[in-house]
Amino acid sequence: MPTVYNYDVLVVGCGPAGSMAGMAAARGRAKTLIIEKKKDIGIPVRCAESVAGLHVYEKRLGIKVDPASISNDNVNSMVLYSPSGKESGAHRIKSSIVERRLFDKDLARHAIRAGAELLINTRALDVLKEGDVVHGIKAKSDGEEIEIQAKVVIGADGFVSNIARWSGMKRPELSFQCYSFEFMGLKQDPNTIPIFIGKTFCPGAHVWWMPKGPDSADVGIGVLNGFLGKNVSLRTLFKNFMAHPVASQMLAGATPTARMTGTTWYGAPADKTYGNGVLLAGDAGSIVWVAHGAGIAMSMSSGYLAGQAAAQAVEVGDVSARSLSRYETSWKSTIGKSVLPQVESARVFRELVATDEMMDQAVEDIGTEVLAMLIHGRGYIEQVKEWLREYRKKHC
Ligand SMILES: Cc1cc2nc3c(=O)[nH]c(=O)nc-3n(C[C@H](O)[C@H](O)[C@H](O)COP(=O)(O)OP(=O)(O)OC[C@H]3O[C@@H](n4cnc5c(N)ncnc54)[C@H](O)[C@@H]3O)c2cc1C
Structure with missing residues (x-):
């Protein structure tokens, strides 16, 4: 017989969503456990590590x-380069580039200090369900089969999210594959994020370049699923990127110090992020900055709201889907106000990047500033749609 543990709130996964969920649930006086399959939190790093507005989120979540x-x-600031190397004016943004291996562990510390317990090297194997009511999980902890009974299970288990699958919750299909490196020896402005667009190196998406220091950065390509041609590898696309007229100069003589691959969301959040006894937060609920797939801040925020909702549901003794639906209401009425309209800007961007000619022409006609804002999910949707209509009239 497996050893059985009992908690009010069980959080599966100790990334940014899981730590903030655990912290909020513990602050809400729920007996909380976070489990993490890895032996060491924060590694391996699969991220370009940029968090726009980090200090705003710190205040909102009450952490330092x-x-x-x-x-x-x-x-x-951020600068956009067209396929042929035309450069936009710099536009202002505020971003922090973190060290995920330290950052994720620091967030876990906040959860532990708030009173949550943490079990590393503990993998969820299945959910425990009666009908469609989730009431815990089966897990393997340090090689031992265990059962964890919980009033609410929060799936914070990232992009693959087995908690979503086992609980029967559907997620969208649009995502992009990432292929990126941490480099040293770059020629760059450490205060500016350069963004590159071009069909030959990142079909359907864009290149990110997150400066970590004077000459180091995380640089990567993202390829939308379905956009990678037959017999074309991500490695080949990255080589194509290295030949970009501007990037080639910035990368000349640089050395990769780490390679990070993975997949991230690029589309609408999950249809439903709650069920009977279960919530999905962060990547598990595909709650990301839809326009470009950045998920750290959205995971922290949605995790926090999930933890709060779970603790409240436990307190009132009602963990039904109806009661837990307050979580979806709260994330949609806060971070959702920014990310949900981006479903349309991401769609428009995908139309725009169909060919390099169209991208270069768009840069010429409407300016990189507008395109940079579109990529960033900051409006200009109608302006770009209008330009696309005119372009098609002339060229189709
Ligand atoms: C190459 C790449 C670059 C990116 N760059 C950026 C960027 O610059 N900025 C940004 O904001 N976002 C970026 N993202 C996205 C960002 O990494 C994610 O959105 C973010 O990590 C999501 O946080 P999370 O807590 O939801 O999930 P995760 O960080 O994935 O954490 C999930 C945790 O759950 C654990 N887990 C999974 N299954 C189980 C299980 N069965 N049992 C126990 N534990 C389990 C995992 O080990 C993991 O620790 C990038 C993604 C990729 C792939």
Whole structure:
């Protein structure tokens, strides 16, 4: 017989969503456990590590991130380069580039300090269900089969999310594959994020370049699923990127110090992020900055709201889907106000990047500033749609 443990709230996964969920649930006086399948939190890193508006989120969540986990807090602008190397004017953004291996562990510390317990090397194997009511999980902890009974299970288990699958919750299909490196020896402005668009190196998406220090950065390509041609590898696309007229100069003589691959969401959030006894937060609920797939801040925020909702449901003794639906209401009425309209901007961007000619012409006609804002999910949707209509009239 497996050993059985009992908790009010069980969080599966100790990434940004899981830590903030655990912290909020513990702050809400729920007996909370976070489990993490890895032996060491935060590694391997599968991320370009940029968090726009980090300090705003810190305030909202009532935390202070350890400064040692931030490698560059001075990013203040973004520049867009067209396929042929035309450069936009810099537009202002505020971003922090973190060290995920330290950052994720620091967030876990916040959860533990709030009173949550953490079990590493503990993998969820299945959910425990009666009908469609989730009431815990089966897990393997340090090689031992265990059962964890919980009033609410929060799936914070990332992109693959078995908790979503086992609980029968559907997620969208649109995602992009990432192929990226941490480089040293770059020629760059450490305060500026350069963004590159071009069909030959990142079909359907864009290149990110997150400066971590004077000459180091996370640089990667994203390829939308279905956009990778037959017999074309991500490695080949990255080589194509290295030949870009501007990027080639910035990368000349640089050395990769890490390679990070993975998949991230690029589309609408899950249809439903709650069920009877279960919630999905962060990547598990595909709650990301839809326009470009950045998920750290959205995971922290949605995790926090999930933890709060779970603790409240436990307190009132009602963990039904109806009661837990307050979580979806709260994330949709806060972070959802920014991310949900981006479903349309991401769709428009996909139309725009169909060919390099169209991208270059768009840069010429409407300016990189507008395109940079579109990529960033900050409006200009109608302006770009209008331009696309005119372009098609002329060229189709
Ligand atoms: C290459 C790449 C670059 C990216 N760059 C950025 C960026 O610059 N900025 C940004 O904001 N976002 C970026 N993202 C997205 C970002 O990494 C995610 O959105 C974010 O990590 C999601 O946080 P999370 O807590 O929801 O999930 P995760 O960080 O994936 O954490 C999930 C945790 O659950 C654990 N887990 C999974 N299954 C189980 C199980 N069965 N039992 C126990 N534990 C389990 C995992 O081990 C993991 O620790 C990038 C993604 C990729 C792939």
